[in-house]
Amino acid sequence: MGSTMINDIRISYEDFQKFREYFYHKTGIWFDESKRYFVDKRLVERIAATGMCNFRSYFTMLRFQASGDELQNLINSMTVNETYFFREEYQLKCLVKSVLPEITEKKFDNLPIRIWSIPSSSGEEPYSIAIYLLEYWEGINHWDVEIISSDIDTNMLHCARKGFYSHRSVQYLPAQILHKYFRNTDGGYQISEELRNVIEFTRVNLFDPTETKSYRNFDIVFCRNLLIYFDDMSRRQAAENLYDAMKPGGFIFLGHSESMSRISPLFKVRKFAEAVVYQKPYYKSEV
Amino acid sequence: MGFVKRQKEERADVNERVYERNCDGFSAQLKDPDPAVRRWAARDIVECPGASTVLLERLEKEEAIEVRQAIFTSLINIGDRDAITGLVECLRSEDAALRNEAIEAMKQLPEGVSAIIKELLKDDDPDVRIFAVNILEALSHPDVEEWLIDVIESDSHVNVCATAVDLLAEIGTEKSLNSLDKLRTRFSSEPYIQFAVNIAIERITNGQYHDK
Structure with missing residues (x-):
């Protein structure tokens, strides 16, 4: 036409x-x-x-x-398929100010706090989480944290592991953070080797229950702006898989236009000062 | 303290489950007192022969929401005749949550449900007919409008017709106009039908329609 x-x-x-x-x-x-x-x-x-x-x-x-x-x-x-460092920063603030304190208050083992960031895309989100914890969460000195980030797209995972970013991608980072965790490259930046080494990038299809079976016991999940791309059944299946990947009492962050309540009744809505987050309920015996 | 990266064998806390992983095992685990065990069984049993029947039996007495959700998701994934028949039976339940969950599940099964929807739209129970119209709302099928027209032309129950008109307001085309007009006459003493039909006609004609 x-x-x-x-x-x-x-x-x-x-x-x-x-x-x-x-x-x-x-x-x-x-x-x-x-x-x-x-x-x-x-x-x-x-x-x-x-x-x-x-x-x-x-x-x-x-x-x-x-x-x-x-x-x-x-x-x-x-939908605008765009990502960048510190995207929806109010959720990262919520992570360090409200969610992590609640998790550590109820944590009585020495196991690492497990965080799953999915989809990893080119890595901006998991690296943002790591930077935020290092910069704004005192608890990082007292607790081990394990960050796993997954995507279905192996090209994206390759990019995430390499950690090269454009000016646009880092535009909302404070200058001192940019200088501290990135090095200048031709036409952009590369995130520090130290940070590249702390995040495990894996390939997974969130909608396949067989593939997600080995993803377990996460305290925190970031699954932002992914569920909106899929039909009702895929969303339902994804919500089930996310639920099973989380610990009772674990928290999940969705994108600002997403609502777990419209997808699944399995999670509780938690309204913190900084953001709305969804929580997998504790088992009755744990309450 | 700080960031850690563990090898798979170091993750004792995320190890695989220890329960028996076969069809007999899953059937037995569906009766386990621990809802977490029942939920996993409900998910894993999908590939087993006769799974729909076993899941539907469990659904009748299951109270834990996380297990019910897993059962419904598995029934959707199986989507066989037994699963659909069982979901239809849920529509007759006194348990509103169960009915709603069944409606949501049936919306995910357009192919299987399309085969029986005409039957459901003629069910003796008007509540079931209303639920059937609710299911049509999400059913991607080219005959949805025809089915709705048939409802508003032939169903004697005002609430069934009202539900169908509400949906026609959303998806109806000029094809529905004549039947909507007839419905207005058939239920001339029902103010809601008058109101709903007017809205539907206005929407379908983009406001070009003037009351006769």
Whole structure:
């Protein structure tokens, strides 16, 4: 379909409303009026890309397509797949100010505190967690911490292990942290060898219960902006797998637009001063 | 203290489970007093012959939410005729949580449920018919609108029709307009039907419709 026809496609306000209700139902993501331009633009692109001539025919196809491929394409285009150091920093603050103190208060063994960061993507999240603990959590002097970070994409894991980053990726890091943990390279930065050596990067498909079986006893899980990409069944299965990977009383951080309550009743909502986090309940005998 | 990286053999705390890992073992573990054991059994039994029947039997008496969730997820993964028949029976339960969980599970089984949905939409129990409409809401099937039209044309129960109209407001096309109009006449003394039909027609016609 040529650009002239793209220009002919119109999204009415009723179309926008109909679409956002549907999209919210499918992904938990709600577009308010201020996102109208963003949503319309991407909808028009997808209508043209699928060879449909208007919103109505596209929406019908979207709802009834058995494979769900187009919904996935739409989700990909409606979400900004971007990551960087200290992304959603309020959650990292919550980790060191509220979650870790609660975990250590109830921890009576000498085993390491286990943290799982999934998806690792190119490593910004697990390295951010490590830096945050070193810089802002006094407990790192008293407790062992084991960070495992996983992704289904082996290219991403390779990048994460190498630890090279662009200016854009480190733009929100305070200067002293950048100087302390990174070295300048041609056109960017590489994270210190010390940090590269403390994180274990592994390949796993979160939606495959067989693959996640060996992931156990995590005190804390970061699983941000991943579940929104998948259909209801995959989300349900992923929530089950995450639940089984966690210790009773363990915490899970999701992306800011994600809600575990809409995916699974297995977790409790915990509202801390800094962020909302989900918790795997203790077994009755442990309460 | 600080960061540690352990070899697999050093992770005694995350070792594999010690229970018997075969179908007879899983069936027995589903009755274990420890819910964590029952949950693992509910997950692992998926590949075993007759798993749906065993899981559904357990579901009848299972109270731990984490085990129930695992049972439903396994039934979805199995998705055979026994699983679907069992889920339909859950719709008749007095336990609201069980019914809702069954509805959610059935929404994940479009193929199997599509084969029986017409039967469910004609069930003697109006509550079951309402649940069937609820299931349609998430069923990716090209005939959903036709089924809903059939409901609003033929079902005698006002609540069943109202539920169908609510869904038509979301997914209906011009095909539904005539039947919506007829429904308004059939339930002329029901204010909610008048209201819901108006909303549905307005949405379908993008506000171009004017009350006759």
